[in-house]
Amino acid sequence: MKPWFRNLRLACGVVADSLADDPFQFLLQASRRLPAELVTPAARMLAGAAPAASTAVPVLVAELLRGDNDGLKRRMELALDRGLPPGKAAKLADIALAADDPVRADQFLTVSSGGRGHAAAQARRFWFGGAVNEAIAALDGERGPVPKNGGQLARLVSEQSLLRGWAPQLPATRMEPVPNRVLHLLTNSLPHTQSGYARRSQSILMAQQDAGWETLAVTRLGYxxxxxxxGANLQDRVDGVRYQRLLPARLAATPAGRLQQxxxxxxxxxxxxxxxVIHTTTHYVNGLVARAVAEALGIPWVYEVRGQLADTWxxxxxxxxxxxxxxxxxxxxExxxxxSADLVVTLGETMKGNILATGVQEGKIIVAPNAVGGDYxxxxxxxREARQQLGLEQDAQIIGTVSSLVPYEGLDDLVAAFALLAPSNPKLRLLIVGSGVSLPSLQDQARRTGFGDRVIFTGLVPSDQARAYHQALDIFVVPRKNLDVTRSVTPLKxxxxxxSGRPVVASALPALAEIVDDxxxxxLVPPExxxxxxxxxxxxxxxxPLRDAMGQSGRQRVLRTRTWDANAAVCVQAYRAAAAGRSRRSR
Incomplete structure (x- = not known):
């Protein structure tokens, strides 16, 4: 089957399933895959052309896509005040959930009771809040000669089975492993995803190859x-690293079925x-696949804990x-x-403490912190040179960040802090490099400060440009919110x-205190x-002078304690020990 036809068939199946399962969440996610400079103006134009009192579904979707939370809430309140038919109320409940507004979703669900789409929306509301059994029960009552919401029900039942202990089953298979070969199972990767996760994976793989190991990276099904x-191919090579894609023409119908596939x-x-050895990363679904394959082959497997996804959720x-x-x-x-892993790798001491608390033996845990290599x-x-390369103002004072634009990063607090400083510092500029779900709302917040013309949003940039943007800043800012996930997980940026020799101002959280020496x-400053x-x-x-001194001190400390080559040396030594231990147990 030709790649384009296979990929198109795969994509069409996924789109059809997603639209049937949660159409407004799908529209929101799809819009984030498109250039913000196209989506946001188009959504703003549609919302702006509509009457101020309009509560039409397309208008509310436009408010959602452009990130105007105030406009969306106002229109939802108008809809509730006027009264609306049950079918429309169910749709607005789904829009409210896509906007992370469960309170208004509940209000719409009260109105939609008994109407078309109510059960599906009610199930999504229960699932949003983590009520697994209730979500399934909301759809289970819809069963009949012609099942309603059958696909949604099957998915939720499958998700429940994963949470309750289901795992892929593979037959024991004889294989003679080749020493110094490691298969990495990844969620995503370069060149298709530019994220801290993908960059860390690439750096680890390159460093392990430099240490004499042969690597193969396999990304998740359908990615x-x-x-x-x-236009994706079955293989990509990035700076000598081989990425293998799993691209069937069709995916299994349920999450468990896809993991088995x-x-x-x-x-x-x-x-x-x-x-x-097989090496995978959080979250647990990757671990289930890696464990099943490793046990079938009789080789050790490694679980790298890069985050706390339950806390992120x-x-x-x-x-x-x-x-x-x-x-x-x-x-x-989790x-x-x-x-069950032979070895657990994690990013820092705070995360190591959390892992120990789950009952993992300390001897099975190694710390491989986020690090630097290559051009860094x-x-x-x-x-001046960095700004000239990027076309930025030479005489400005520029603060900012290079980050995924998601709520827990606290970039709304950075925009608010900038707004406090801007009136007395006309040369101050705010630079935000990256993309994510918070981009539309941050752009809207910047406009509302009255200093929006001094805030620069670049969107996603190539990795070589990201390094230049680091160097163009006077101060790099990490204003993370005070949450379990941010207290534990150490970021790469x-x-x-x-x-890059730049001082970092960050929230005073344990994970960030491992990086920034106050x-x-x-x-380090109080979060939020x-x-x-x-x-x-x-x-x-x-x-x-203090900025320069902090920048030099930070660079020296990173080069001394945080390089990918040092991490690779620790990891491959642990791989060999795990392989030797597995060999002794199998005799």
């Missing part, structure tokens, strides 16, 4: 077609590659989410997968900023406090 890359395909590739839903069935089952599943080891450009390489952030930024902006 990158699932993120809109219809992925496990079978990964086993097939492993038999060809013959690794001596809970961070957008309020404190009650941590009491939900979904959160608790997710945490239990813990079980970690305990070279002497960084000066501010501030490490790269320190390696007063030496940057400053724009006034305190503005004060710290103002003090550094007024003291160029």
């Amino acid at each position: 990158p077609v699932l993120v809109g890359k219809l 992925q496990a079978e395909e990964t086993l097939r590739l492993a038999l060809e590659f013959r690794p001596s 809970a961070s957008t839903r309020g404190p009650e989410a941590k009491e939900s069935q979904r959160y608790k089952l997710f945490q239990e599943r 813990s079980e997968v970690m305990r 080891l070279r002497e960084p450009l000066g501010v 501030p490490v790269e900023a320190l390696a 007063g030496s390489t940057g400053l 406090d724009p006034a305190a952030l503005a004060q710290s930024l103002a003090s550094l902006l007024a003291d160029a």
